[in-house]
Amino acid sequence: ASVPEGAFTVQAIDPVTSLLGEVSGTITAAQDGQTVSLTVNLVEAGLGVLRFRGERDLWVFTANAGDSVRVAEDKLANGGYPALPDPFVEVYNPDGSFLGANDDSGGNLNSLFQGTLTQSGRHVVVATAYAEAYTGGYRITVTVNGTTVVPQPFPGGTVTGHVYQGDGVTPLPNTRVRLSTGNGPRLVANVSTDTDGLYTVTGVPFGALGGNAQVLGSATGNVPNRDDTVVADIRLPQVGTITGQVAFARGTPAPFTSVQVFGPGINRFAQTDAAGTYTFSQVPVGPSLTVRAYHPSDGALFRDVTGVVLTSHGETRTVDVTLPATATVQVTVLRGDGSRYSGAYVYIQDSARSFFA
Structure with missing residues (x-):
């Protein structure tokens, strides 16, 4: 292809495996008319699925302050789910502070964050949907200084527990449990209990967490350190x-x-x-x-x-x-001389109404 002078990015995708690779370069005036050779290495892309509205998946990559980074979240049918209609990507610094986000810069409603890193270490990518309002498959691609790197699932702690009926004894199988965290790159994950009412969520960020079973019962807890396992049983209301x-x-x-x-x-x-x-x-x-x-x-x-x-x-x-008893009241209106009067307006006030009607 004829590429004009300036910066460019080449992306290659295996349509069968969805493996992806990117490499960046620059065409200078001295290269006019020449052929520039590049090699693109296909790597395992961050393939994921948002199965329920409001979910937020966490991925990580390691890079240094001053590195140029591109983080893309593209719609892609995956895991039996259709493509996510409108991806939204967020990037967080190693200390948990917010670096940036993007909605539609990748074209076709895909997300593409581009920037320069300000900290060194493990950065966190949040894959979600615009307004957290959609479900579907996606792909996370991270490019650091023009070279594609492999995003990894967030290596946090594990939260596990049982969901019980209101009696506190009977387990609830096949029940959806929603877990969320509130620190830094917030995780929102959904899993289902097994036949014993057991659920497990991995990759949970350190800090406070909350879980609920289809909004019927809830539990809270704290993941103190990486690789820690926290037990949070949920008992539905009696x-x-x-x-x-x-x-x-x-x-x-x-x-x-x-x-x-x-x-x-x-x-x-x-x-x-x-x-x-x-x-x-x-x-x-x-x-x-x-x-x-x-x-x-x-x-x-x-x-x-x-x-x-x-x-x-x-x-x-x-x-x-x-119910209260009701009866029909028949009223006869008489004149002063005792004769019947026809055409009078009659109103009644009763035990259910403090006014005449």
């Missing part, structure tokens, strides 16, 4: 069931009427079935709750049962509710 029947004051079931349970940490609605029966599952154990049933003919009429408390995991509590 929950039970509230069920019962809603009936009219005359004793017949109230079908297809609204029922509410509310209190600290919960505010949910259900509807009775044809037999007037309702059920709330996954109700937290401990707080004092109120069950409220609404009259199907007038939403301003309801009956509360207060002080409903579940005391143990898996408990089923029956709470029956009897």
Whole structure:
């Protein structure tokens, strides 16, 4: 190819293995008309997959202060996942401070960070998506002073543990666990528990961490040193069931009427079935709750049962509710002489309304 005077970069990719290599050079005036020979070494690229929205993968490379660096995150189908629609790359210094980031400078929404390093040592690359809003495969490529280097997975600590039901004993298999850290190049990783409810996340940066199981339960901890293993078991909240029947004051079931349970940490609605029966599952154990049933003919009429408390995991509590009685009031308006008056406006104030309507 005819390359103009100035700096250039050559990139070679093996379409079968996705191995990649880059080399940079400069065409000078003295080389006009000459052939410049270069060798590109294909290296293992940093292939990865963001399987869930919000994930942040960590990679490392070693270089020195003053080195010129290019860090690219390109969209690439990988691991059975389609290509990441909009990559976003971040680079951190060896001391954990932020060096820079890029969104779309690589073309076609690919990311390309270019700069001069200010510290020597192991630098961290964060592979993520723009606004952490997408999933898919990607490739991290690092070039230092014009030569491709191999990015390595972050060599941090290990966090492992079991996820248990609210009873603290029964393991939860095939449950997604999301782990995040808050120090420097923040890691966000998702893994699934095995048949014994065990999960393991490797490459965790040193410092504080938090894990949760599908946002139902959580655990926190600290990875003090590289290669340390931290056990963080997660126990889901203790929950039970509230069920019962809603009936009219005359004793017949109230079908297809609204029922509410509310209190600290919960505010949910259900509807009775044809037999007037309702059920709330996954109700937290401990707080004092109120069950409220609404009259199907007038939403301003309801009956509360207060002080409903579940005391143990898996408990089923029956709470029956009897609705307030209603009746038809027939009004006859008379004149002062006792004769009937037709056409008068009639208003009523009752126990459910403090005003005349």
